[in-house]
Amino acid sequence: MIVDEAGRAAWAYLARVAEPPSAPVIDLVEALGVLDAAHAIRKRSVPSGHDAALLATESRADVDRSRADLDDAQRIGARLVTPDDDEWPGYALLSLATADTAARGGVPLALWVRGQMRLDDLTLASVALVGSRAASSYGEHVTATLASGLCSNGFAIVSGGAFGVDGVAHRAALGSAGQTVAVMACGIDRDYPAAHTQLLREIARVGAVISEYPPGTTAAKHRFLTRNRLVAALSGATVVVEAGRRSGAANTAAWARKLGRPLGAVPGPVTSATSVGCHRMIADQQAALVYDVDGVIALVRPEGNGDAPGGRGRPTDGLSDEQKRVHDAIPGRGAVTLAEIAVSSGLDLPAVRSALAALDVAGLVAADGGGWCLA
Secondary structure (H helix, E strand, C coil): CCCCCHHHHHHHHHHCCCCCCCCHHHHHHHHHHHHHHHHHHHHHCCCCCCCHHHCCCCCCCCCCCCHHHHHHHHHEEEEEECCCCCCCCCHHHHHHHHHHCCCCCCCCCCCCEEECCHHHHHHHCCCEEEEEEEEEEEEEHHHCCCHHHHHHCCCCECCCCCCCCHHHHHEEEEEEEEEEEEEECCCCCCCCCCHHHHHHHHHHHHHHEEECCCCCCCCCCCHHHHHHHHHHHHCEEEEEECCCCHHHHHHHHHHHCCCCCCEEEECCCCCCCCHHHHEEEEEHHEEECCCCHHHHHHHHHCCCCCCCCCCCCCCCCCCCCHHHHHHHCCCCCCCCCCCHHHHHHHCCCCHHHHHHHHHHHHCCCEEECCCECCE
């Protein structure tokens, strides 16, 4: 659906006029349409039964920055995605409409998106990797291994753009030529934390930076807890790599359970304070124990694309050692040359050519110009 300029401005006005998420405003939009709902909020006159929308917008109704917000977003390569847009991930967000969302829950009214990745494409194959901001070297290693392996299998990595596990997950995805998404607890034009300014720019270049908060909105504790539901909702599964006794990662995990999303947790040293939360989730059977990429994929695709019992196996099962090494040397996205595959796999050129021929016949790789890519 094509949203005209007036409609886009109405969505932008409503996206700022109430603190997200606002069920009363969404209900009003569903009852009246976006243009009439925006007009009703401005005039402080709503149909009977929608008085809650007036209460939710009381302090901001007179402030209309819709045009300025859209211009600010455009200046940084961002856009406002609404339920009227074709890329709106309605199916993924449906769980937020049906879950018990008494506290900081509910469907977002709209989403500000910085980057070229379509939201509907994002939800086709994505995994959230979350964890402690004070990640241990063990946690950083496991995060990087999982993120790069998942990207090689075609999954996008979703996280929160923070220090620790989040940052490692994003960087590992970028380093693997994969796609990654950062869900923010501040305005789409704000890089938070500031030390991740360059990282967030790279994420936007190949993936997406997402927020339900309009430009200029500052980060706040309650907004981090609110955004965690989006991290869980936009992902096919959530994996907690490290989590303390009380942490934002544990909050994201709780949202994954509430939304019916698969949840995994990585075990750590029993002496590590940053693994206490993971051990508790596993012991209480709230999360599945995962330790490698196959285990995570089995969470997302229990029908057999991981190592889940009774699965039908992966397409690479049955390959020779050399064929597996060549297959693993080809990134999840983009093409590499014969020489690059040889360097990465440690095989000589004749062995690489022979393995590529077998992989091509099996439909696992394809020639792409002067290089090779995964099929």
